[in-house]
Structures are given as structure tokens and as C-alpha cells.
Amino acid sequence: MKFSVVISTYNRLNLLQRAINSALNQTIKCEVVVADDCSSDDTETYVKSLGNSVVYYRNEVNQGHAATVNAGVAKASGDWIKFLDDDDYLALNCLEEMVKAIALCPDAVICSCVAAQVDGNEVELSRTPQLGPGLAFYIPQADIHYGMLLELVPFGTPAQVACSREAFLQTGGWDSTLDANCDDIDSWIRIAQFGHAIFLNQCLAYRTIWPGAYNQKFSLSRRLTTNILMKEKIYALVDKEHRSEIPLLQDIKNYLKLHWLLVALKQKNIKSFVSIIDPSVFSPQPWKFLLTAVLSRRSQGENALIRKFVLIDS
Known part of the structure; x- marks a missing residue:
């Protein structure tokens, strides 16, 4: 099994160097691909100075985050792709731990x-939640979208995720119309149609929280709209085994409105608060859904769906 780490970048050389080093210093050998979205700083000069240790691709014109990721994957030769944005970095044993888990679940197509x-x-400011007890879980394909819908399967950001290159190509890659606004989540939704998933309860990636992050350029109301679109896509793919158990789609939409309304309130963002507020958030159902989501994340080891997942490494 060969891994390719695909690092997408644009005018962030100081951060890119850290991301590249975290890939080059992995405890197992991997291919490192830098996909440059036509940077105007010294990115090209620096990456080319690394010689054959890095595969370098540069867009002729700026094409955006999603298109740059797709170009990087096209240049990669690995069986599995480990995504990485230039402002994030990996634990040095990230790929080694993923390879161990994937070897025990060869039908997996996505790993987080x-x-x-x-x-x-x-x-460190915080950590993303674990998924039940133990070090790693195998999630059957029939359960993935149900788990994503109820926010029990947190694949997360590119720093956390790797996928089968074949499955990635089958989906057609990342959607440029979403460009940096859930383009990654949209990809995980589609990739998960082609096989099982693995989640590692080990901290193997580091995501930088700073004002220059791609998602900071989107308004909260736009992020809400895209979140609703993602839930609609997931909803349509929930396996028939779980159809009788899922909430109404409108209730999920109302819950998302409530969530982002509370985010706007916390940020004291009055403009977003006014644009998001809707009478539906005052009904009992979205509050019930919010409470259920919070409690589920805090007690995932007791959740019925989590109990169905198969421990593959303990």
C-alpha cells in the first residue's frame, strides 16, 4: 500500500514548509505532492529546491482550493491519498497508524x-471528539451516511482524512462550486458510497485555527446554507436499514439554523444573527435535536450506532 500526501497551497510559504516537513518526516515512506494554486510568493522556488523528494504541480492561473486538490491527486501515484492544507500538519506517525488500520479492513475507502x-x-486549543472506546473502529458502509446525518461519524477536515485514490476518482473529485466551503465534506459524502470507513481514536493531525483560514472568508449565513445542502445530500444516501430511524429533513434544517444562530450570538455577530433568525428555531424540535446531538457526542460509547461499529485495533 502506497500513500501520497497531497498538500494544497496558495501564498503561505511559511506555513507550507511545516506541512511539507510533517509529510517528509513520516515514519513510513510516502510520496509528497505539493499542488500550488499559482502562488505569487516564493513557493515555487522553495519547493523546487527540495528536488525529487517532492512532486510539484503549479496551476497556470489561480483556480481555487477544490481544483487545486484535484490537480494534486491527479499527479499522485499512491493507492491512498492523505489530504493536507498548507496551514495544517501531521503527527509523524499518522500514515503508519492509518496503514495498520487499513490493512485490517481492506474494503475501506476512507479513514479519519x-x-x-x-x-x-x-x-493546543481543543481536540475533535473520539468515536467510542478503543483505538480504531471499522464503520460498515451501510451505517456511514446515517452516522454522518446524526453527527456521530465526524470525518472532519482534510488534515484528518485519507481516502482510496480509486474511490476519489470514481466520484469525480472535489466540487469547485463549493470551493473551500464544505468541498471536503461533500467529497467524503460521495466517497463513502464505495466502501467502508475507519476512524482512529488517535490524535494524528493538527489543524491551525487562525484568521487566515479558508473558511473564515464565508459569512455564517452562507455556511448555514452550505451545511443544509450537505445534510440534504447525506439524507438522500442514508441506507434503507436506517430510514425509519432518521428525523424529518425539515427538523434537521431547523436544528442547523439554531446551531448557526447560537454561533452568531456567541460571536456577537449581529448581522449574521439577523440574517439567520427564523421562527422555526423557537419550536421544541430543533432544541431537542441540539440537546440530543450534544449528549450523543459526549456519550458515544453508549450510542446504539457506535455499538454496531467493529473494534479493529485495541
Whole structure:
């Protein structure tokens, strides 16, 4: 099994160097691909100075995040792709742990892990949630979209996720119309149609929280709209085994409105608060859904769906 780490970048050389180093210093050998979205800084000069240790691809014109990821994957030769944005970085044993887990579940097409969220000084702020007890879980394909719908299967950001290159290509790659606004989540939804998933309860990735992050350029109302679109896509793919158990789609939409309304309130973002507020958020169902989601994340080891997942490494 060969891994390719595909690092997408645009005018962030100081951060890119850290991302590249985290890939080159992995405990197992891998291919490192840097996909450059036509940077105007010294990115090209620096990456080319690394010689054959890195595969370099540069867009002739700026094409956006999704198209750059797709170009990087096209240049990669690995069986599996490990995604990485230039402002994030990997634990040095990330690929080694993923390879171990995938070897025990050869029909898997997507693998994720816990990530630490860090500030600009690499000080840890928080961690993404674990998925039940143990070190790794195999999630049957029939359960994946149901788990994503109820927010029990947190694949997360590119720093956390790897996927089968074949499955990626079958989906047609990332959607440029979403460009950096859930283009990754949209990809995980589609990839998950082609096989099983693995989640590693190990912190193997680091995501930088800073004002220059791609998603910071989108308004909360736009992020809400895209979140609703993602839930609609997931809803349509929930396996028939779970159809009788899922909430009404409108209730899920109302829950998302409530979630982003509370985010706007927390951020004291009055403009977004006014644009998002809707009478539906005052009904009992979205509050019930919010409470259920919070409690589920805190007690996933007791959740019925989590109990169905298969421990593959303990």
C-alpha cells in the first residue's frame, strides 16, 4: 500500500514548509505532492529546491482550493491519498497508524482520525471528539451516511482524512462550486458510497485555527446554507436499514439554523444573527435535536450506532 500526501497551497510559504516537513518526516515512506494554486510568493522556488523528494504541480492561473486538490491527486501515484492544507500538519506517525488500520479492513475507502486544533504558536486549543472506546473502529458502509446525518461519524477536515485514490476518482473529485466551503465534506459524502470507513481514536493531525483560514472568508449565513445542502445530500444516501430511524429533513434544517444562530450570538455577530433568525428555531424540535446531538457526542460509547461499529485495533 502506497500513500501520497497531497498538500494544497496558495501564498503561505511559511506555513507550507511545516506541512511539507510533517509529510517528509513520516515514519513510513510516502510520496509528497505539493499542488500550488499559482502562488505569487516564493513557493515555487522553495519547493523546487527540495528536488525529487517532492512532486510539484503549479496551476497556470489561480483556480481555487477544490481544483487545486484535484490537480494534486491527479499527479499522485499512491493507492491512498492523505489530504493536507498548507496551514495544517501531521503527527509523524499518522500514515503508519492509518496503514495498520487499513490493512485490517481492506474494503475501506476512507479513514479519519482525531485532530488537535492549535493556534498560530502550535498551542493546543481543543481536540475533535473520539468515536467510542478503543483505538480504531471499522464503520460498515451501510451505517456511514446515517452516522454522518446524526453527527456521530465526524470525518472532519482534510488534515484528518485519507481516502482510496480509486474511490476519489470514481466520484469525480472535489466540487469547485463549493470551493473551500464544505468541498471536503461533500467529497467524503460521495466517497463513502464505495466502501467502508475507519476512524482512529488517535490524535494524528493538527489543524491551525487562525484568521487566515479558508473558511473564515464565508459569512455564517452562507455556511448555514452550505451545511443544509450537505445534510440534504447525506439524507438522500442514508441506507434503507436506517430510514425509519432518521428525523424529518425539515427538523434537521431547523436544528442547523439554531446551531448557526447560537454561533452568531456567541460571536456577537449581529448581522449574521439577523440574517439567520427564523421562527422555526423557537419550536421544541430543533432544541431537542441540539440537546440530543450534544449528549450523543459526549456519550458515544453508549450510542446504539457506535455499538454496531467493529473494534479493529485495541
